[in-house]
Amino acid sequence: MIEAARDSRVSPRTWMGIFLDIVTLFALSAVIYIALVLIAFLAEIPIEGWSVMGDRVAWCYEVIQQGHADLLVQRLLIGRPLSPVTPHVKYGFLLVSMLWPEISGVAAVCALARLRAGINWRDALAWHRWSVRKSGLIFIILLVVALAFNFGLGLLTSPSGQGSGETLPPIGLAYVLIDAFESIVLAAFMEELVIRGWLYTALRAKLSAWSTIIITALLFSGAHLGLSVGWALSVLPLGLAAGYLRERTGSVKATITFHILHNCVAYGASLLH
Numbered sequence: 001m002i003e004a005a006r007d008s009r010v011s012p013r014t015w016m017g018i019f020l021d022i023v024t025l026f027a028l029s030a031v032i033y034i035a036l037v038l039i040a041f042l043a044e045i046p047i048e049g050w051s052v053m054g055d056r057v058a059w060c061y062e063v064i065q066q067g068h069a070d071l072l073v074q075r076l077l078i079g080r081p082l083s084p085v086t087p088h089v090k091y092g093f094l095l096v097s098m099l100w101p102e103i104s105g106v107a108a109v110c111a112l113a114r115l116r117a118g119i120n121w122r123d124a125l126a127w128h129r130w131s132v133r134k135s136g137l138i139f140i141i142l143l144v145v146a147l148a149f150n151f152g153l154g155l156l157t158s159p160s161g162q163g164s165g166e167t168l169p170p171i172g173l174a175y176v177l178i179d180a181f182e183s184i185v186l187a188a189f190m191e192e193l194v195i196r197g198w199l200y201t202a203l204r205a206k207l208s209a210w211s212t213i214i215i216t217a218l219l220f221s222g223a224h225l226g227l228s229v230g231w232a233l234s235v236l237p238l239g240l241a242a243g244y245l246r247e248r249t250g251s252v253k254a255t256i257t258f259h260i261l262h263n264c265v266a267y268g269a270s271l272l273h
Contacts, residue, residue: 149237213243
């Protein structure tokens with residue numbers, strides 16, 4: 001029997017209100033991300049000089065006109081060719097590709113929760129304490145099941161995409177460490193705050209527990225379609241398990257911990273594979 005996860009201190013939103021909040025969330029994330037990119041660009045001007053940075057902007061404009069906008073932000077901050085030149089801001093492309101998108105998402109959802117729920121913003125995100133002693137066994141069972149399904153489905157296919165043929169400058173161990181932090185911790189933190197935090201709370205005020213669990217799991221899976229269909233299917237059990245845990249504990253902290261541990265095992269296995 002799933003425990004109710006409703007919080008009377010959070011005012012229910014209309015369906016139109018939820019839709020507008022989703023649009024606002026994407027807009028805020030984009031604004032924050034663009035602001036971070038602009039700060040990095042301005043900080044690089046004294047290093048590269050106005051002439052070099054002006055040439056980069058003109059080149060990026062040409063790239064957009066040609067319909068090849070992949071790696072656009074990296075091109076803007078690193079220049080051309082992307083390889084084998086090592087830019088002055090050596091880890092800049094890691095920031096814009098891996099860390100800043102998740103940081104922007106976290107900042108945006110926290111701002112949205114504060115805007116909509118006021119002093120009850122923690123309730124809107126389900127930022128509550130959870131009892132490991134009471135939920136420890138189900139936590140472990142769900143983690144094992146989610147990992148089993150992930151490996152069973154995820155190993156059948158892997159994320160694939162067609163790039164521009166350009167490669168980024170090699171940076172060795174730093175890349176592995178930053179990539180691991182983004183993949184294991186930061187991505188899980190952002191995804192859980194958005195889906196099992198804010199969105200789950202908004203939907204749960206209008207729907208039953210299982211309806212909310214299934215809808216948020218499908219949205220979570222759909223967000224991974226950009227990698228591959230198989231990858232999206234492989235994370236669906238993770239979404240269902242995290243949703244059940246969110247309902248049972250009433251805390252997004254539990255699902256963040258769950259997601260991080262899941263990603264840690266999956267990332268380690270991917271390195272071995």
